[in-house]
């Protein structure tokens with residue numbers, strides 16, 4: 378485990394099981410996701426079975442158990458986006474990428490996350506890929522957006 382990881386454990390160890398969520402948040406912030414090993418180490422430190430930690434962590438959809446993809450797709454499910462069809466956008470992305478929210482494609486290229494309002498309601502429904510906003514996305518446009526990122530990847534591979 379990394380030095381930063383060990384520092385987080387040391388910092389929170391004295392707080393006991395009350396510190397579980399903040400520890401998991403810090404580790405995810407540092408490492409991008411919660412690895413199996415991280416969950417086991419947290420369990421040892423706080424004296425909580427790993428199964429219980431998984432139970433708690435899966436209850437909150439903020440935690441990830443796989444590394445982020447090279448392109449991280451955030452699908453807004455806030456009210457404005459919901460009213461304008463974000464459920465269809467999410468379904469279509471799940472079909473296209475063959476993953477569910479919280480997962481990463483096998484090739485590591487895309488990961489997907491459902492988020493609450495990302496502050497661009499006037500552009501609803503919105504998705505955000507690595508910080509780049511795509512506004513008023515329709516089911517038809519999604520394919521083009523995803524293909525654009527795939528092509529970017531292929532182009533980079535060809536050049537290097």
Ligand code: FES
Pocket residue numbers: 453454455456457458459493494495496497498499501503
């Ligand atoms: S509800 Fe989607 S950006 Fe606000």
